[in-house]
Amino acid sequence: MEHPPLLDVAELCKRFPIGRRSWRKGTPAPMVHAVDDVSLVVQRGETLGLVGESGCGKSTLARLLARLSDATEGSIRFAGRELTELPASKFARDPDRARIQIVFQDAGESINPRFTAYDAIADALHHLKGFSGSALRAQVDEAAELCGLPLALWERFPHQLSGGQRARVGIARAIALRPELLILDEPTAALDVSVQVTILKLLERLKTQLGISYIFVSHDLNVVRLLCDRVVVMYLGRIVEVGPAQAVFDAPLHPYTRGLVAAVPRLDGVRSATPRLSGDPRSPIDPDPNACRFHGRCPIGTDRCTAAMPALRSFPDRREVACHFAVEG
Amino acid sequence: MMAAGANVLAVDGLSVAFRTRAGTVAALDRVSFTVGKGETLALVGESGSGKSVTAYALLGLLDAAGRVTGGSASFEGDDLLRASPRELASIRGRRVGMIFQNPRAALNPIRPIGRQIADVLRRHAGLGPRAAKAAAVEKLREVGIPDPARRAAAYPFELSGGMCQRVMIAIAVAASPALLIADEPTTGLDVTTQAVAMDIMARLAAENGMGTILITHDLALAAERSQRIAVMHAGHIVEDAPTAELLAHPRHPYTRGLLAATPTAAGTLDDLHSVPGGLPDLRRADLPPCRYAERCERRVPGCDDPLAWRELTPGHLVACWNPA
Numbered sequence: 001m002e003h004p005p006l007l008d009v010a011e012l013c014k015r016f017p018i019g020r021r022s023w024r025k026g027t028p029a030p031m032v033h034a035v036d037d038v039s040l041v042v043q044r045g046e047t048l049g050l051v052g053e054s055g056c057g058k059s060t061l062a063r064l065l066a067r068l069s070d071a072t073e074g075s076i077r078f079a080g081r082e083l084t085e086l087p088a089s090k091f092a093r094d095p096d097r098a099r100i101q102i103v104f105q106d107a108g109e110s111i112n113p114r115f116t117a118y119d120a121i122a123d124a125l126h127h128l129k130g131f132s133g134s135a136l137r138a139q140v141d142e143a144a145e146l147c148g149l150p151l152a153l154w155e156r157f158p159h160q161l162s163g164g165q166r167a168r169v170g171i172a173r174a175i176a177l178r179p180e181l182l183i184l185d186e187p188t189a190a191l192d193v194s195v196q197v198t199i200l201k202l203l204e205r206l207k208t209q210l211g212i213s214y215i216f217v218s219h220d221l222n223v224v225r226l227l228c229d230r231v232v233v234m235y236l237g238r239i240v241e242v243g244p245a246q247a248v249f250d251a252p253l254h255p256y257t258r259g260l261v262a263a264v265p266r267l268d269g270v271r272s273a274t275p276r277l278s279g280d281p282r283s284p285i286d287p288d289p290n291a292c293r294f295h296g297r298c299p300i301g302t303d304r305c306t307a308a309m310p311a312l313r314s315f316p317d318r319r320e321v322a323c324h325f326a327v328e329g
Numbered sequence: 330m331m332a333a334g335a336n337v338l339a340v341d342g343l344s345v346a347f348r349t350r351a352g353t354v355a356a357l358d359r360v361s362f363t364v365g366k367g368e369t370l371a372l373v374g375e376s377g378s379g380k381s382v383t384a385y386a387l388l389g390l391l392d393a394a395g396r397v398t399g400g401s402a403s404f405e406g407d408d409l410l411r412a413s414p415r416e417l418a419s420i421r422g423r424r425v426g427m428i429f430q431n432p433r434a435a436l437n438p439i440r441p442i443g444r445q446i447a448d449v450l451r452r453h454a455g456l457g458p459r460a461a462k463a464a465a466v467e468k469l470r471e472v473g474i475p476d477p478a479r480r481a482a483a484y485p486f487e488l489s490g491g492m493c494q495r496v497m498i499a500i501a502v503a504a505s506p507a508l509l510i511a512d513e514p515t516t517g518l519d520v521t522t523q524a525v526a527m528d529i530m531a532r533l534a535a536e537n538g539m540g541t542i543l544i545t546h547d548l549a550l551a552a553e554r555s556q557r558i559a560v561m562h563a564g565h566i567v568e569d570a571p572t573a574e575l576l577a578h579p580r581h582p583y584t585r586g587l588l589a590a591t592p593t594a595a596g597t598l599d600d601l602h603s604v605p606g607g608l609p610d611l612r613r614a615d616l617p618p619c620r621y622a623e624r625c626e627r628r629v630p631g632c633d634d635p636l637a638w639r640e641l642t643p644g645h646l647v648a649c650w651n652p653a
Contacts (some may be wrong), residue, residue, distance in 0.1 A: 193587065193592075196604045218520060226592055249594070
């Protein structure tokens with residue numbers, strides 16, 4: 001038996017109502033099923049990748065796991081403690097807030113524009129850990145040094161920093177609290193490849209140095225493969241495939257993952273023979289609970305896929321796939 | 330590789346400067362390249378390297394602070410850089426199509442997409458209102474928009490990013506231009522949608538013999554979708570070669586640096602290396618002749634000589650005194 005996981009998520013759902021309940025008919029408001037029946041675990045020291053197209057619910061899931069928004073159903077157990085009982089507004093002042101941190105997509109947008117780099121890093125340390133004065137300064141100093149932020153940049157505002165420097169501030173303010181779980185939502189999406197490499201290497205070093213577990217949300221499969229031990233592939237709010245990153249990308253079992261992997265441009269210019277995923281995902285508003293979400297876009301779907309939602313099935317090598325027709329490769 | 334005369338566009342020595350309060354920015358310096366009929370040329374480089382400025386300069390869309398300070402751009406017998414605003418207005422949209430970054434921002438938010446396409450057809454293809462309306466639906470069908478007759482009445486906000494991009498492509502190619510300039514056409518799109526959008530552009534290029542300038546920061550996309558790649562750095566084209574040749578034998582240290590930083594489907598994080606340093610400040614008066622020199626690991630004393638573009642092997646141009 002393995003160690004108890006750091007994070008154990010079971011049957012997590014997030015639905016957003018759109019429009020209003022019709023007062024005359026009394027029919028319930030239509031719901032966007034952003035995250036639907038998601039279960040996953042993150043072990044200590046592990047990096048879990050979360051991939052999928054835009055609109056697949058990966059960012060919503062990241063926000064749920066970071067406890068920035070409340071789940072509609074399901075449980076999130078963090079280090080043995082059930083977190084969904086506590087509303088997100090209360091969790092903001094909970095001692096465990098410091099243990100789960102998030103790095104947002106674009107640090108230029110997520111850092112208070114009127115905070116200097118120093119303020120941005122110091123703010124959470126002050127409010128969540130109660131540091132002040134020289135102790136606070138020492139903590140900020142350490143975090144900045146870990147992230148390779150020179151002292152000269154401390155008094156700069158976000159708009160005076162380059163993209164790479166802003167990314168470092170975003171990471172520094174998260175790791176300053178010494179979290180056990182760090183959620184990274186597309187941390188390098190806005191960066192040039194050359195800067196991206198330095199940030200990825202920084203994240204890799206921090207992980208081993210501080211023993212943090214990562215949840216890495218990205219649409220760039222090549223980056224996920226570099227950084228992640230395991231990967232979760234999502235489609236329209238549901239998990240379609242889970243497994244070791246290398247295995248999933250080398251030999252995807254779900255038809256959606258196959259299409260996704262084949263669509264990534266390759267430097268050697270060789271284009272995959274796998275047919276294109278044509279069309280767009282269907283609507284996430286009140287989807288048919290008895291149909292595979294991928295049906296209609298799926299190259300191998302049959303009538304069975306409209307009658308029964310495929311559940312995640314286990315495959316060798318710790319892989320799971322939600323497809324009626326997945327066979328061992 | 331292309332016979333002379335088969336070029337749709339030949340840019341020679343294009344230089345652009347921007348006047349700012351902090352001094353003059355030498356944004357482009359003697360940029361030269363050609364685009365053949367039916368050929369896709371990829372302009373690649375980091376942000377700030379001058380890729381978009383090149384496109385805007387060619388179309389006369391530079392903002393007021395920008396000025397073309399030299400060069401020529403011969404396009405089907407006209408010099409784009411010397412064309413009057415009136416001439417340019419009849420070239421843009423008719424003979425040169427442009428796909429802008431961020432389709433949602435580039436489309437008119439308060440006009441149905443069918444009418445936006447019809448506008449182009451009425452102005453540039455000389456169609457009447459009814460014919461233009463019908464043709465617009467046909468154009469939507471061509472770019473793979475499902476249920477085009479109904480979607481023609483939709484506003485941009487009602488469409489996904491991928492669909493907006495396809496509308497943008499439909500507008501750009503509505504009048505069958507000889508040249509398409511696609512500025513980061515797939516940034517912000519999912520890889521699956523990106524593949525579909527690029528397929529559409531490739532098909533149109535093949536059918537109409539349209540030349541394409543593909544501006545991208547994604548070397549892998551350029552590798553897959555272009556016949557030639559021109560690598561830009563700080564306003565210079567530093568290397569220009571057929572795609573396969575450039576990827577197999579990169580000669581300029583910057584090209585090699587970019588390739589070493591690009592994640593691939595194989596290899597580990599340790600195999601990747603960042604390009605040292607950043608872009609030089611282009612306002613400096615003492616800008617070295619080679620703008621990469623200060624970042625360069627292969628620097629030799631000769632690098633202080635004026636920059637020259639040398640053809641190392643046929644069709645492979647490099648601006649470096651010590652190529653790898």
